[in-house]
Amino acid sequence: MAGIIPHQIGNLKHLNWLNLGINNIVGSVPPAIFNSTLSIISLELNQLSGHLPSDMGLWLPNLESLYLGGNQLHGSFSKSICNASQLIRLDVSHNYFSGSIPDNLGNLRNLKILNLQGNNLTSLGLSFLSSLTNCRGLEYLLFGKNQLLSGQLPGLVGNLSRSLQRFDASFCNISGSIPSEIGNLSRLISIFLFDSKLTGTIPTTIGGLKELQSLYLENNKLEGSIPFELCHLNKLAFLLLTNNKLSGPIPACLGNLISLRNLFLGSNMFSSSIPSSWTGLNDLLILNLSYNSLSGPLPIDMGKWKVLTSMDLSNNQFSSNIPTGVANLKDLTHFSLSNNRITGSIPESFGDLLSLEFLDLSRNNLSGEIPKSLENLRYLKYFNVSFNRLQGEIPKGGPFGNYSIESFKGNEALCGAAQLHVPCSKTRPLRNSMVRTKLIISVALPIASAILVLALIIIILRRRKRKDRSTTQEDSTPLGTWRRISYHELHQATDGFSDRRLLGNGSYGSVYQGTLLDGMEFAVKVFKLELEGAFKSFDVECEVLRNIRHRNLIKIISSCSNDLDFKALVLEFMSNGSLDKWLYSNNHSLDILQRLNIMIDVASALEYLHHGNATPVVHCDLKPSNVLLDEDMVAHLSDFGIAKLLSEEDSMIQTMTMATIGYMAPEYGIEGIVSTKGDVYSFGVLMMETITRKRPTNKMFEGETSLRSWVEESLSSSLNQVVDTNLQSSIGGKRSATDNCALSILLVGLECSVEAPDERLDMKETVTKLKKIKVRSVHITELHGLELQTGYFSLRQIKAATNNFDSANKIGEGGFGPVYKGVLPDGRVVAVKQLSSKSKQGNREFVTEIGMISGLQHPNLVKLYGCCIEGNQLLLIYEYLENNSLARALFGRDEQRLNLDWSTRKKICLGIARGLAYLHEESRLKIVHRDIKATNVLLDKDLNAKISDFGLAKLDEEENTHISTRIAGTIGYMAPEYAMRGYLTDKADVYSFGVVLLEIVSGKSNTNYKPKEEFVFLLDWAYVQQEQGNLLELVDPCLGSKYSKEEALRMLNLALLCTNPSPTLRPLMSSVVSMIEGKAPVQAPLIKRKDADQDARFKAFEMLSHDSQTNVSTFSHDSQAPRSTVMGGPWTDSSMSIPDETRDHSSSSMLLNNNP
Structure with missing residues (x-):
């Protein structure tokens, strides 16, 4: 809904609840609203602007809830609101309110939720906290991201409400120590104090907060050791202490915190070994101990961290072999042991880490050969074993064709393919007799060992046969390990x-x-x-x-x-009965994560049956009544009465059909063919039934309609039509997160239940997909307000729209596949981005882009209509934008370029700025795009700018301000702190915008324009022109004299301000909008140009240049520049990008605090 709020709304004298939230409403808030009997006013997530009436709180005697967050309201925060004495919930977050926080907020005695985040508020000595001690029911106190707030946290915080659950004072200028009195707040669940200036030690009293689940203290100046009292926090799931000055040994008792999910202790001064007790952290997802002084061996039982997805132990002093148990970490995507003292060889079993995307073993003392089994790691994007003592031939298959010599240098005895410039040939003879001797020993020892092992095996087998014969005679029951029961x-x-x-x-x-x-x-x-x-x-x-x-x-x-x-x-007795009971009984209900966990449990059981035995077992009768739940709601697969055992030589058998109608695979029901893929089909139906709460035998599924076809067809129009209404009604503010999770599960269900058995997933792939959904959901379910508004399209629909992907409809080529124009049955013209099935990018960025952009609605963001995941097809369906990309309009061939006059260029700059301001400051999900460039700015028929390509974007939760991550973006557009250190904030987008702004004014590409050899980028040339006072020399000659010199100087100075090497000196995007509009002055600092070896930007470029050499593919037919190696905009890619080497978690993406 768009438009303004009519002033006449104040005439509705009996109106009790006004909910206009999450729309595109503009204009000011009518003062008449604040003179009414309203009890709830919900205007959040719109584009409202202007001031609020100074007397707004005087005439609202019944007001209980006021939601104004996520708008563009400014002015001072009215003290009169403290007269609305019935107020329970007050949210004015993420606006532009300024001035002092009222000291009389304590008059609101019924207040439970106070959210002041993301404004420009002040408070002398944080004095407003004193009055809040009168709010005895306060549960949420959030005032982070007010960078003008300063002072020390007073001890009186301990006098705040004993009901307080969440306390957020992050990203403020708060100094001093954490008061010990905070331990009085016994019901606290979350403490967010990161990115401040806190000093002193972590108070031991925090150990008394028994309900605490999240403790975020990273990026401060805390000293001392980790208090042992923290080991009493049995519910703690997130402990983030990164980048402080903490020291001493790491407490072994942290291994008792079995609820820990994320443990970040990196960039401190800890010394000790990893305690062996930590192997009991069975639910640990992310572990970061990098940049400390830890030593000793790696835990031999680290393979017990079964669900671990990321482990960074780099830059320590660990010394031991790599434990073979690491191969048990099947979900591991990120593993770094760089810069330690690790010895021994790289385990052959690393080839079983099929989810691995990032592996850094550089700068150790590893020896032996690189296992050929690593060729199986098809998702491995970053691999580094440089500066070790490895030898032999570098593998050639799988991902190894994508690595440069930089991944292997510093290993003199390694050789490999021609492009690595270390060929394996006769010109590399053994240097002396010592080497020959070693070679003989290395051959002879394995042969002798093999003979010895073979002899032992024969002896063991003979003894086992004797034992088996005696056992068969003594015990004929199925299990002899328990007493007989009469x-x-x-x-x-x-x-x-x-x-x-x-x-x-x-x-x-x-x-x-x-x-x-x-x-x-x-x-x-x-x-x-x-x-x-x-x-x-x-x-x-x-x-x-x-x-x-x-x-x-x-x-x-x-x-x-x-x-x-x-x-x-x-x-075994399963106290919680069957899944069937929980789905269909009126007095039972399951939330989305419970359903997902049950699906993972059943999938794990099937994976074991199909792949974990010499003789595969096909269950043949998978349905909710055969899934039993124990007291912890862990699912157990039961009823093997009609199961089939496949011999080693048979992948399928033919038998009499005995399974349950509605769950049987087509080939089983019609021909009696039994295979593991039949179980996969049944499991797909089970997943869809679990999310929809519709039995496949329901009367609505008659004739040609089945549960699967109904789900597939309905997803293209509305997710709510298929998701269980119990989920929709029970999740409140978390609705959108549930929708994302439900959609992901349904899509896996569709992949499992395709008609052709060969096109179905196997259970290993299914388990991997579901666990990745779970990892994302651990964080996504904490987000509020993301409503997935995309539809799901079938492949048949997309083929019809594009005339079966006719080449005549092809409108561009990206690094991961072509883009087609299509027409939907309702007449909408769309652009279909088709990802190649061979794309190493895979589903991660695909799901990231869906999760990011589906919850965003803004005139300057490209609209995503939906997606299609079917077989090996990954498709994104966008609105069609007639004028292609800004890059083509500025830098394309002569026939592609557009005649952009000055006013149009200014309009495009303003559109991009507004889109980024919305992403950073106005949407509920704060998003860093990470790849702003002219290629990713699309132009509609009226030359309005729309930002596209969210495949690399990162979510920024309210309690996070940055992430330390692997770089992912485009050379020439990346901010130096991001390119060099992976330090990501929204200021990285500001830097990229500054580069694009310079390109728009100059008509030149930052990465391709080199007026002289010594200048690396257009930006470097701009610095020279600024020093010489000749900035207007940068203006595009095509404009002639038809432009405003004053506006051009403003734009060029703004570009330099946005590209300041220091992120703190770059403006917010909302300020950039004001500067472009001429509402605020631009005062660009004079940045002295440095030598290339001193300038941060050149250091970053030097670090990245070798990676880019192997990432460039063929040239696009629409561009003179190499195609990107990451998902490009829906039309064309024309600049070189560096792919993200971390996992996604989205929303399908990952939260900023989960990937240091």
Whole structure:
């Protein structure tokens, strides 16, 4: 909804609730609104501007909630609001309010939520905190990102409400120590004090905050050691202490914090080894201990961190071999051991780390060869083993074709392909007899070892055969590890198999709950032997359950059989019943993360059955009633009565169809063909059923309509049509995060349930995808207000729109595939970005771009209509913009360039600035684009600018101000602090904007224009012209004299101001908008040009240049410059980009605090 709020709205005398939030409403807030009986005013996330009435709080006797966050309101913060005595929730965050925070906020005795973040507010000595001690019900106190706030946190913070759950004073100029009295706030869940000037030690009293889940203290000047009292925080999930001056040993007791997800202790002065107790942190996702003085061996059991996705141990003094258990970290994407003293060889098992994207083992003492198994790591984008003692031939396959000599230098005995300039040939002979001797030993020892191992294997096998024979004679039950249970005991434990104990009925039997005399509960499955197939079902289930063990499979305790009369299996008792009960009972409900966890559990069980045994097991009857939940809501797959065991030589078998209608794969239902891909199909249906809460046998799925086809067709119009209404109604402010998670699960479900078995995922791929969704969701569910507004399109729809991707409709070529023009059935003209199935970028940036832009609506952002993920197709469907990219308009071939007059150029600059201001300061999700360049600015038919390509973007939560990350962007546009140190803030976008602004005024490309050999960039030339007082020499000659010299000087000075080497001296984008509009003056500092070896920008360029040499692909037909190696704008790519080497987490992207 757009437009203004009519003044007449104040005439609605009986209006109680006004909700106009999350729209495109402009103009001022009518004063009449503040003279009413309203109890709730919700105007957040619009484009409202102007001042609020100074007496706004005097005439609102019933007001309980006032939401004004995410607008463009300015002026002083009215003290009269403190007269609205019934106020419970007050949110004025992310506006331009200035002046002092009222000292009488304590008059609002009922206040629970106070959010003042992201303004320009002040408070002498933080005096406003004193009055807030009167608000005894205060739960949220958020005043971070007010950079003018200064002073010390007073001890009276300990007198704030005992109900306080979240305290945010981050990114202010707060100094002094953290008061020990903060330990009085016993219900605190989150403390955000990062990016300030705090000194002193971490108070031990924080250890008394038993409910604390998040402690963010990074980027301060804290000293001393980590208090052992922190080890009492059993619920702590996020501990971030990066970039302080902390020292001493790392407490071993942190290993007791089993809830830890993110542990960041990097850039301090810690000394000790990694405590062995830490291997008990089973839910750890990210570990960063880099840049300390840690030593000793790496934990031999670090393979127990099963869900770890990122581990940075670089720049320490670790000395040991790399533990082979690292290969168990199947979700690991980022692993750095750079600059340590690691010895031994690179484990061959590293080839099993299929999710790995970043591996840095440089500057150690590694020896041996680079394992050829690393060729399997198809997602590995960054690989560095330089400066070790490696030898032999560098692998050629997989990702190794993309690496330069920089990845391998400093290893004299390595050789490789011709492009690496270290060829393997006869010209590299053994240098002396010592080398020959070593070679003989290296050959002889393995042969001798192999003979010895073979002899041991023969001995062991003979002994095992004897043991097996004796075991078979002694115990014929499926499991001999537990005592036998007689029929009498079972009868007594189940009250004679009474109906009161009945848990459920299956195809071949009934399940009862039983309790033994010692109090142990169990479930017993009693087979109905009168049914045909019951005997076989008992035998199959015994065989399967006897030979498999997995945490997500039901465990068999014992069995009871007296040949022909009675057969039963004694199983674990699952206290929470079946998934079917939780989905369809009125008194049970599951939130989105519970559903996702259950899906991961079932997928893990299936992965084990299909790939974890010499004999693959096909379950054949996957459905909600066969998924059981224990007391911790961990899912266990049950009922193997019709399971099939595939021999090693058979990938499928043909049999009689016995599974459940609605869940059966087509090839099983029609032809009786059983394979693991049949289970994958059933699991896809199960995923869709779990999210939609619609049985595949529902009456609505008759004829040609199935659950799958309904989901696929409905997603293209509205996600809400298919997602379970219980999810939609129960998530409140977290609705959009749930939508993103639900959409991701449904898309995986669609990939699993395609008709052709060969096109389905396997369960390993499925588990990986679901776990990545979970990693994203751990953070995404903490975001508020992201509403996924894209639709899902089928491949059939897109083929029809583009005439089957006809070359006549091709309008551009990007680094990862072509872009086509298409027409949807409703007449909308669209641009379809088609990612190549061979793209190393993969789904990560694809999902990032969907997650980022789908929740954003702004006139200067490109509109994303939807996406398509089907088979190996990854498609993004955008609005079609007739005038292509700004890069082509400025730098394209003669027939492509546009005649852009001065007013048009100014309009384009203003449009880009407004789009970035919205991303940084106005949207609820604060987003850093990371790749602003002329290629990524598109022009519509009226030459309005729209920012595109969010594949590299990063989310900036309210409690985060920066991320230290691997660089991802375009050479020539990246800010120096980002290019050199990976230090990312929104000021990096400001720098890139300054470069683009210079290009627009000059009509020249920053990276291609070199008036003299000594100048690397156009920006360097601009500095020279500024020093000489000749800035107007930069103006595009095509403009002739038809431009305003005053405006041109303002634009050029603004470009230099935005590209200041110091990020703190660059303006906010909202200020840039005012400067372009002439509402604020521009005073560009005189920046003295330095020699290339001193200038930060040139250091950054030097660091990146070798990477870019191998990343450049062929030339685009639309451009004279190399194509980008990251996802380009929907039309063409014309500049060289460096891909991100970290994982995404989005929204599908990652939060800024999760990837130092």
